[in-house]
Amino acid sequence: MKFDRIPWVIAGPCSAESERQVISTAREIAESPHVKVFRAGVWKPRTRPDTFEGIGKVGLEWLKAVKAETSLLTTTEVANAQHVELCLDNNVDILWIGARTTVNPFLVQEIANALKGIDVPVLVKNPINAELGLWLGAIERLYHAGIRKLAAIHRGFSTYVQMAYRNHPNWQIPIELKRLLPNLPLICDPSHIGGHRDFIEPISQTALDLGIQGLMIETHIEPDRALSDSKQQITPKVLIELLDRLRARHTAITDKQVKRKIAHLRAEISHTDSQIIQDLADRMRWVEEIGKLKQQHGISVLQINRWESLLKDHMARARQLGLEAEFIKEVFELIHAQAVKRQL
Structure with missing residues (x-):
């Protein structure tokens, strides 16, 4: 069709x-x-x-x-x-x-x-x-x-x-x-x-x-x-x-100047994405170290008070930076789920 x-x-x-x-x-x-x-x-x-x-x-x-x-x-x-x-x-x-x-x-x-x-x-x-x-x-x-x-x-x-x-x-x-x-x-x-x-x-x-x-x-x-x-x-x-x-948008970028500007901005985004991935890898290494200590000393993996405090702080920081708090909440819920999994 x-x-x-x-x-x-x-x-x-x-x-x-x-x-x-x-x-x-x-x-x-x-x-x-x-x-x-x-x-x-x-x-x-x-x-x-x-x-x-x-x-x-x-x-x-x-x-x-x-x-x-x-x-x-x-x-x-x-x-x-x-x-x-x-x-x-x-x-x-x-x-x-x-x-x-x-x-x-x-x-x-x-x-x-x-x-x-x-x-x-x-x-x-x-x-x-x-x-x-x-x-x-x-x-x-x-x-x-x-x-x-x-x-x-x-x-x-x-x-x-x-x-x-x-x-x-x-x-x-x-x-x-x-x-x-x-x-x-x-x-x-x-x-x-x-x-x-x-x-x-x-x-x-x-x-x-x-x-x-x-x-x-x-x-x-x-x-x-x-x-x-x-x-x-x-x-x-x-x-x-x-x-x-209604106004339809073009899928192809035909203006050369606009194309160059978008390419530059996309490069910046790619750099930021790479940094995010590196930061997540570093975070998980620290998570695993904490997990070892918890296991050695008989401490439960899930620390609900710490998690609630952390999430509250992240959402407040997101609002200050003009980000949707619910979006940051969803992101860190995924990160936290992975962190818990790494410590089990």
Whole structure:
């Protein structure tokens, strides 16, 4: 899959609810040159029963009508082999595998088997939990089935921690996926990360700033009346205005002067990184010496009062230097865990 415009956008309602809703939404979003694909969920994997779980296969006929009228490509979510068969029979252009399916290797393999020998693009959303291995595994299963038109969708990760967003972005995970699979197109789903329409634009801009070139944005002609995820959907008008405000960044550095300045600064960073590694090595040597003394004199490895005092001092020093205290806390928690391990 290649992106001919940045951002390259998939848009449409969370769920296909009626033919009028689907066609009306598609007509309006087709006015944006950024929107290339129309999305609508036909089968909805809901957390609890007795809620709207999708219109079913009749929605696939509505997707056909969308393509006939607007020339937009179409996509919907599949969760099993039966869904795949119905989508292929109804000429759906792109399939996507949702977060609740990516987490299950059995279902992913079932879908991969159903797609063997079929040249159709497949988008793979990250699993609900923050585990890169499951995401990679789903992509690999599809690749081993002969599917080459693959892309990944970053939709955030569930967390029990209270936060403003519905799902934690954990940007380092899609960044690591991109490092491991540099040729794999990456799409961000700001609707599911944010969980509220007010967060869609800033999350989209962050994604573009990180070099993610595709977006999947839930769009509905009457979002407040949507049968699923109403708070995180926007109108086509708002979508078009939002896309016009977003600014994509270049991945290549073409200005020679800027390139030289960045090269100099990167050299300074590399020097600092080397010093950090050397300092950590020195620190661990002192840790091991302390560990020997503790062992000789029957002193417990973990000295909780010392650790709490040290962490408090480090966080205070971080604030003085303009660093985020929570960041320093996480860094030193890793260092401390390694120090304890060295003394055991």
